[in-house]
Amino acid sequence: MIELPVLNRVCGDCQACCEWVAVREFMKPEREKCKHQCANGCSIYESRPNECKQYHCSWLAYEEYIPLSFRPDVTGLFMESIELHALNGERLLVLTMAWEMKPNAMFDIGLKELNKLIVPGHAMLVFQYGSVSEQALSTPVPMFANEEDAQHGADLMQKLNDPTTKIGTMDGEHTVEEAMRWTDDLPR
Ligand code: SF4
Ligand code: SF4
Secondary structure, eight states: OOOOOOOOOOOTTOOHHHHHSOBTTTTBOTTSOOTTEETTEETTGGGOOHHHHHOOOHHHHOTTTSOGGGOHHHHSEEEEEEEEEOTTSOEEEEEEEEEESSTTHHHHHOHHHHHTTOOTTEEEEEEOTTOOHHHHTTSSOOBOSSHHHHHHHHHHHHHHTSTTOEEEETTEEEEHHHHHHHHHHSOO
């Protein structure tokens, strides 16, 4: 069982994932505003799907790597992370994928500030605004702090190429194949 990170932060006024992330329960595609978003947040908050309740972006879950000032609605940079673990459960690498939700978000933040996030144990891939995810996957160069992390990054990518690898998704643990099949089923 993949342990979910401990969450100490709260989302506040941010609603970025309600637009950026797909919701399987009502076939909401990614990058499309959820029909339940309202001025106060979620109009069905108490009965929202479990996948919404369990969802955590990198800003919410990885405060050791992502500063408070990087909340997605503030920066325009949306971040999700995946982890590589050793057999004994030790966390070897957190790889954060960051998507610009608006043009030039990463330049507005400043490349120096972004580079500060690349520390041992934490690597990043930044996707420019307008990238179509599948086409863009091979485009950005992952940024690693050292050779060891780069090797872990390569191991992580290899695992993700195996459809039987189990990954933590927003509604629990699934194989890569299940997660991909689900994404393929969503309207675009
Ligand atoms: S994007 Fe992150 S901070 Fe914003 S509402 Fe979603 S989980 Fe919370
Ligand atoms: S149901 Fe509510 S929490 Fe879930 S995506 Fe829609 S607005 Fe956000």
